[in-house]
Amino acid sequence: MNKFTMFGKLTAHPGKREELISLLLESSLSLNDMEGCEFYIINESVDDPDAIWITELWSDAQAHADSLKNEEVLAVIQRARPLIAGIEPIRLRPVGGKGL
């Protein structure tokens, strides 16, 4: 299996999580046409009021790398940056389970 998963923990500046989520939801619309993106789900932490976790599943690592060259994606990253206090990316290889 060559699929590629990326988890990203974003920590918003205090009070900015809602705004950051709105921006991410808006940007996720541009992924609907991107074939290599199987899912891109935005989650808010139950226990940490500033944390957002993004779960991404891509057909392969190259599809993910290519998405970062997309102009719409780059524009969102630019707009989101002032809202973000920290980013912790986690690179994963999905190995199986239900719903893959």
Added chain:
Amino acid sequence: MNKFTMFGKLTAHPGKREELISLLLESSLSLNDMEGCEFYIINESVDDPDAIWITELWSDAQAHADSLKNEEVLAVIQRARPLIAGIEPIRLRPVGGKGL
């Protein structure tokens, strides 16, 4: 949206990750018939040789809580315990995106 997402970071004892993954893959078969479980994906970390991340999406938090009373699930937890050095659960509310 009442859906419930759980991420779990499992750290295996050194050299035990493969064995733990096999056990988790086996146990995930019992989830195929569990309606409230939309996905349960087992991932291995690219950067940490002992880390496994599980991503779960449930129809609601109750479905997840109920699954922990399932005898097959409890039996697997029992067998997996000696292989696990640490568990870090992260409770999330999915808010949107592609593939939800």
